[in-house]
Amino acid sequence: MMTIDLKTAAADQLASWYVEAVGYNPLEDAPDMPTDELRALCLEVQEEHANCPNPPEHEPNDGSDVVSLLQRAEAFISGFEDDEDQEGVPELLRDLRKAIQGVEESTTSFPEGA
Numbered sequence: 197m198m199t200i201d202l203k204t205a206a207a208d209q210l211a212s213w214y215v216e217a218v219g220y221n222p223l224e225d226a227p228d229m230p231t232d233e234l235r236a237l238c239l240e241v242q243e244e245h246a247n248c249p250n251p252p253e254h255e256p257n258d259g260s261d262v263v264s265l266l267q268r269a270e271a272f273i274s275g276f277e278d279d280e281d282q283e284g285v286p287e288l289l290r291d292l293r294k295a296i297q298g299v300e301e302s303t304t305s306f307p308e309g310a
Contacts, residue, residue, distance in 0.1 A: 202238045207231040210238050216240050266296045 200209050200214055211223050211234065218241060223229055271284045276282040
């Protein structure tokens with residue numbers, strides 16, 4: 197992860213750091229977000245990361261961990277399926293289900309050791 201001083205960094209640096217740490221740019225959703233608010237978000241994420249143990253290093257396996265992750269995401273998101281305030285849930289669930297099927301098929305297409 198890039199190293200910057202979050203307490204003095206400019207908004208573009210904070211946004212880049214946040215993308216690397218979290219996976220999306222909060223300025224895309226709120227382009228008028230004040231720099232101090234973005235800084236507070238970054239500091240909060242940094243603190244959360246500092247309080248979490250490092251995940252164990254592991255090699256990718258046969259894809260079952262990806263399937264499991266996608267299935268858990270599907271199960272969580274399906275809880276919002278009937279929520280009229282949530283937009284795009286049916287499409288997201290459809291995409292997740294296609295991805296699950298694709299990963300399952302790709303991991304069973306070849307015999308072990310092939």
